[in-house]
Amino acid sequence: MSEWMTSLRLEMGHALKRDKLKKHLVEEFKAQFGLLIEEGKLSDMERQYLRELLAERKRREWVFKKDMSHRRLFQAAKTRRIKVKEGVHICEGLYKAQKLIRITMEMADDRIGDIS
Structure with a gap:
């Protein structure tokens, strides 16, 4: 960024x-x-x-622009995820505006533990 x-x-x-x-x-x-x-x-x-x-x-x-389309990133993260162990997933979300935004998250019990 x-x-x-x-x-x-x-x-x-x-x-x-x-x-x-x-x-x-x-x-x-x-x-x-x-x-x-x-x-x-x-x-x-x-x-x-x-x-x-x-x-x-x-x-x-x-x-935080809660009304903006970043919510789609988190929706994608719910569908594009890999289960690591019970309650822990690695997720990916993509959004294309002027530039591609790609996030990778570690989620534990539906809470973000790490994001990059």
């Missing part, structure tokens, strides 16, 4: 201070989109939207 993910620290070789990053972002938004950006306070409507957004993004379902 590290092939497809990066960070500013990784790309630049060092971490940026938050204020400096904010300044660069504002400058680039101005330049790229021709925006006038002024520092100010959030309106009541913006504060309400922010509260709703934060509440949504803190939910377990959103963080």
Whole structure:
């Protein structure tokens, strides 16, 4: 997965201070989109939207994408498994999106013991 993910620290070789990053972002938004950006306070409507957004993004379902198709991986693991001993199975699940995701799990009593 590290092939497809990066960070500013990784790309630049060092971490940026938050204020400096904010300044660069504002400058680039101005330049790229021709925006006038002024520092100010959030309106009541913006504060309400922010509260709703934060509440949504803190939910377990959103963080772990419980409503996404990864459930199919676990369904496949239930059908594509080899019994090692009573209650212990080695399972494989596949999912193809932009890249192939393949998981191999050791399950003991329907709980994941190890995953790779």
